Amino acid sequence: MKTMRAVVYHGKDDIRLDEVPKPQIKEPTDAIVKVTTTTICGTDIHIRHGGLPAVKPGTIIGHEFVGVVDEVGSAVTKFKPGDRVAVSCVTQCGQCFYCLRQDYSQCVNGSWIFGYLIDGAQAEYVRVPYADMGMHKIPDNLTDEDVLFVGDILSTGYFGAENGEIKPGDTVAVFGCGPVGMCAMLTARLWGPARIIAVDLDEHRTEVAKKQGIADYSINPAKENPAEVIKSMTDGRGADVCLEAVGVRPTYEAALAAVRPGGTVSLIGVFEQPQNLPLNELWIKNITLRMGLVNANRIPQLIDLINEGKISTNFLITHTLPLDEALKGYDIFEKKIDNALKVVLKP
Numbered sequence: 001m002k003t004m005r006a007v008v009y010h011g012k013d014d015i016r017l018d019e020v021p022k023p024q025i026k027e028p029t030d031a032i033v034k035v036t037t038t039t040i041c042g043t044d045i046h047i048r049h050g051g052l053p054a055v056k057p058g059t060i061i062g063h064e065f066v067g068v069v070d071e072v073g074s075a076v077t078k079f080k081p082g083d084r085v086a087v088s089c090v091t092q093c094g095q096c097f098y099c100l101r102q103d104y105s106q107c108v109n110g111s112w113i114f115g116y117l118i119d120g121a122q123a124e125y126v127r128v129p130y131a132d133m134g135m136h137k138i139p140d141n142l143t144d145e146d147v148l149f150v151g152d153i154l155s156t157g158y159f160g161a162e163n164g165e166i167k168p169g170d171t172v173a174v175f176g177c178g179p180v181g182m183c184a185m186l187t188a189r190l191w192g193p194a195r196i197i198a199v200d201l202d203e204h205r206t207e208v209a210k211k212q213g214i215a216d217y218s219i220n221p222a223k224e225n226p227a228e229v230i231k232s233m234t235d236g237r238g239a240d241v242c243l244e245a246v247g248v249r250p251t252y253e254a255a256l257a258a259v260r261p262g263g264t265v266s267l268i269g270v271f272e273q274p275q276n277l278p279l280n281e282l283w284i285k286n287i288t289l290r291m292g293l294v295n296a297n298r299i300p301q302l303i304d305l306i307n308e309g310k311i312s313t314n315f316l317i318t319h320t321l322p323l324d325e326a327l328k329g330y331d332i333f334e335k336k337i338d339n340a341l342k343v344v345l346k347p
Contacts, residue, residue, distance in 0.1 A: 005347070006060045006123030007326045012050030015061065017326055023119065023127035028075035031131035033085060037144035038065035038121045040326075040333045040343045041152060042178060043270055047115070048330065051272045055116055062122030062345075063089040063114035064152040066144045069135075076131045084138040086303065087121075087128055088296040089114055089152040094133040104133075105293040113293075122326060124347045136299045139307050148344070149183065149313045150302045156294040157183025157245075158302065160268035163290040164241035166191035173197040173230055173239040174215070175255045177205040179316050179342050180268060181245035185214040186311055188243070197239070199226050199254065204339050212315055221250070227257040239263060247271040259287060267291035316342040323347040 002022040009015050023032055041064055047055050055061075069083045079085065091110035092099050098106040105111060110130050114120040119127065128134055138147055161184055166172055170193040174181050177200035185196050198206045198215035206218035217233070219226045230239050238260035244251050247269025255265050256278070265287060282289070305311045318341045321329045329343040 004124035005323055006119075007062060007323075009047055009055055009057060009059045009061050011057050013048065015048050015327065015330070017324065020060065020123070022125050025071060025073045026127065027129065028073040029130050029132065030073040031069055031076055031079060031128045031135065032071040033067040033087065033126050033128055033135075034070045035065050035067040035121050035124060035126055035347050037067075037148055038062050038323075038345050038347070039148060040122075040329055040345065042180065044115065044122075044330070045334050046270055046272060052116065059115065060119040060121075060123050061115040062120035063116065064149065065114075065121035065126065066138065066148055066151075067126070070125060072131065078132045079135055079137075085135040086138055086147045086150050086299065087114075087136070088134040088155070088299060090134075090294065090296050091118075091129045092133050093130050102295060102297055104295045104297055122323065122345060124323070136303060139303070142303075142307060145314055145317055145344070146306055146312070147303055149179075149316065149342075150299045150306070151296065152294070153180050154183045154187070154302055154313055155296040155298055156180055156268050157185075158187040158298050159292075159294040160184045160243045160245065160266045161188040161191065162298075163292070164188070164243060164264050164266040166193055166241050168192035169194045170240035171195050171197070171230070171234050172241045172243065173199055173226070173255070173258055174243045174245060175199045175226070175251040176244065176246035176269060177202065177209055178245065181243070182209055182212075182214060182316060182341075183313065184243045184245055184268065185209055186313065188241075189214060190305075190311075193241075195233070197230060197233075199251075202336070205341070208315070208341070221254060226254050230258045234260065237261070241266065244269050249273075249275060256282065256287070261285040261287070264288040264290065268294075317344050318342060320344040320346065
């Protein structure tokens with residue numbers, strides 16, 4: 001039996017680099033992809049510390065990756081061995097009730113998230129179910145790094161901005177300036193808001209956002225009340241759209257406090273705990289609250305935008321390590337060593 005190296009979850013606070021069997025085709029719609037570049041996400045940190053109990057010990061972690069097709073099942077028609085591909089973090093069959101309505105994250109036949117409900121991509125190879133639906137060819141002129149984030153955080157940021165229904169001239173506030181929050185700011189620009197406000201305790205990250213031109217203003221909640229500052233910038237109204245990109249109570253409550261009457265709060269952070277919803281305050285303000293797991297159905301458009309130079313996420317990559325140093329990479333990412341934003345792993 002052929003084996004490979006992979007980062008495996010063994011239980012709370014216990015991940016290891018193991019030698020495991022190389023994946024094989026199970027269904028005609030599968031493909032096997034040789035991973036050429038992968039990365040560590042915030043969700044992986046939640047998994048590492050037991051925050052997502054649906055992840056069972058023995059699961060290979062990782063859901064954001066690109067690679068080269070190694071093998072395809074007999075029903076795969078769009079791809080062949082040797083094709084370079086970016087892959088959606090969420091699988092979808094394309095034929096069920098939800099897929100036909102483009103709610104791919106709720107697919108009743110798939111809806112498996114790599115590294116969560118099926119083996120993931122912090123490995124040398126990964127099995128991709130429903131390959132024709134979830135894989136996307138990478139243009140020859142783009143590098144792995146150019147498109148690495150389209151499968152998850154860039155799609156998630158876009159999903160959050162799209163759910164916000166941003167209009168030209170709007171004020172958009174993004175709570176949380178980690179990689180997902182930065183992708184939300186980056187894609188929010190596509191709708192033409194007048195101003196984007198980055199809210200985070202980490203002033204290095206908010207400065208990066210402003211330097212990259214994805215945010216116009218920044219607020220440190222330790223020094224200023226975000227709702228008060230945002231209202232002072234908007235004639236007392238508040239932000240038209242607030243995007244929450246962390247998944248914790250302080251940012252969630254700050255986003256609700258900062259949105260104007262009739263505005264929208266879009267949640268894309270991963271919440272581990274239940275939250276209280278102050279309906280007695282929100283209903284009378286006609287607040288729209290939207291949330292959910294990314295559908296990742298905008299990957300082709302995002303690749304086009306990258307290819308045409310309209311957006312770039314390369315600035316997020318601060319560290320690149322071999323897969324053998326994955327555990328070191330987890331520590332760098334989680335502890336923000338050397339101002340880490342995204343840690344890339346090369347199998």
